[in-house]
Amino acid sequence: MKKLLSIRNLKKYFPLAKKRLFQKEPLYVRANEDISLDIFEGETLGLVGESGCGKSTFGRVLLQLYPQTSGSTLYFGRDDEGLDLAKLSRSEMRPLRRDLQIIFQDPYSSLNPRMTVGQILAEGPLTHGMFRRGDPMLKEHVLRVMEECGLQEFMHSRYPHQFSGGQRQRISIARSLAVRPKFVVCDECVSALDVSIQSQILNLLQERKEKEKLTYLFISHNLSVVRYLSDRIGVMYLGRMVEIAPTDALFGSPAHPYTAALLSAIPTTDPEGSGRERILLGGNIPSPVHPPSGCAFHPRCPQACDRCRTAPPSLREVAPGHFAACHRAFPE
Numbered sequence: 001m002k003k004l005l006s007i008r009n010l011k012k013y014f015p016l017a018k019k020r021l022f023q024k025e026p027l028y029v030r031a032n033e034d035i036s037l038d039i040f041e042g043e044t045l046g047l048v049g050e051s052g053c054g055k056s057t058f059g060r061v062l063l064q065l066y067p068q069t070s071g072s073t074l075y076f077g078r079d080d081e082g083l084d085l086a087k088l089s090r091s092e093m094r095p096l097r098r099d100l101q102i103i104f105q106d107p108y109s110s111l112n113p114r115m116t117v118g119q120i121l122a123e124g125p126l127t128h129g130m131f132r133r134g135d136p137m138l139k140e141h142v143l144r145v146m147e148e149c150g151l152q153e154f155m156h157s158r159y160p161h162q163f164s165g166g167q168r169q170r171i172s173i174a175r176s177l178a179v180r181p182k183f184v185v186c187d188e189c190v191s192a193l194d195v196s197i198q199s200q201i202l203n204l205l206q207e208r209k210e211k212e213k214l215t216y217l218f219i220s221h222n223l224s225v226v227r228y229l230s231d232r233i234g235v236m237y238l239g240r241m242v243e244i245a246p247t248d249a250l251f252g253s254p255a256h257p258y259t260a261a262l263l264s265a266i267p268t269t270d271p272e273g274s275g276r277e278r279i280l281l282g283g284n285i286p287s288p289v290h291p292p293s294g295c296a297f298h299p300r301c302p303q304a305c306d307r308c309r310t311a312p313p314s315l316r317e318v319a320p321g322h323f324a325a326c327h328r329a330f331p332e
């Protein structure tokens with residue numbers, strides 16, 4: 001499989017304003033801490049983890065919507081050498097923005113209420129020079145994208161507020177896909193929708209992915225939704241990637257105690273239960289400003305040992321393509 005993105009030692013720290021007059025050291029929210037992974041062309045990589053663990057930050061940093069604090073993000077969509085997105089200037093990054101798109105959670109606030117659906121969908125293709133203003137081919141292109149995304153022609157001259165949440169999310173998706181991207185970050189893009197609408201949107205995303213050979217980073221706190229779409233899944237805890245594996249392997253044999261706890265909490269409609277005993281995690285999620293020593297999960301981990309309190313575990317391969325950052329997964 002060809003790599004589309006290769007991320008190494010990515011960190012994203014947000015500086016905190018100084019609270020105390022004599023505070024010497026600047027403080028940071030460590031939203032992403034030393035993340036390394038590859039994303040392959042044509043795959044859907046799911047990303048899960050509790051609120052605040054750094055999923056959205058990671059998605060935005062990949063697209064360089066936030067500058068990364070350190071590390072490299074090689075993008076192979078334009079050539080085999082790879083371009084380090086973290087090193088590009090704004091003007092060098094501009095043409096690549098066409099390739100790298102994002103679909104947000106809230107289709108209510110992310111669509112400009114003063115623009116018609118047609119104008120919203122024409123904006124990206126115009127910005128990226130795919131068409132000139134007034135070119136009749138532009139309207140044809142927009143109508144084709146609308147049709148591909150299940151939007152009817154009459155909607156072209158209407159405004160987003162005239163439509164339901166599901167239709168608005170289709171407009172958001174169409175806006176991202178109108179520039180014919182290669183990589184799309186879907187950030188909780190069905191979370192705000194009714195359950196009955198969610199599956200229609202997931203099916204649309206899946207269909208477009210197959211037709212247009214897209215690659216997705218699919219972020220959601222809902223593991224069942226992520227399972228439905230993803231080829232592989234990454235699990236984040238306190239800014240770190242603690243496990244990454246093919247979807248079936250992750251659900252079938254989770255190697256990290258945090259993943260096991262997340263899976264055990266999935267509600268099930270099966271009267272026999274999921275076959276998993278519910279693992280209740282004690283304590284609160286620690287602050288990403290002062291993460292715990294050693295393994296950041298140790299204060300809540302039911303399997304923590306002395307080593308866990310001092311030595312941070314690195315992400316290592318437990319089975320082909322299955323990585324976990326846990327000392328217990330590699331007994332000494």
Ligand SMILES: Nc1ncnc2c1ncn2[C@@H]1O[C@H](COP(=O)(O)OP(=O)(O)OP(=O)(O)O)[C@@H](O)[C@H]1O
Binds near residue numbers: 054288
């Ligand atoms: N622009 C910002 N400035 C300062 N801190 C930020 C900023 N964006 C995110 N953070 C902090 O970084 C951490 C990670 O946030 P992020 O939004 O990436 O988490 P998330 O996993 O997407 O959470 P959720 O599931 O709630 O969307 C949090 O502690 C958050 O408060």
Ligand code: SF4
Binds near residue numbers: 258308313
């Ligand atoms: S390294 Fe230790 S504390 Fe961390 S997840 Fe593994 S067993 Fe738990």
Ligand SMILES: [Mg+2]
Binds near residue numbers: 055057
């Ligand atoms: Mg988020």
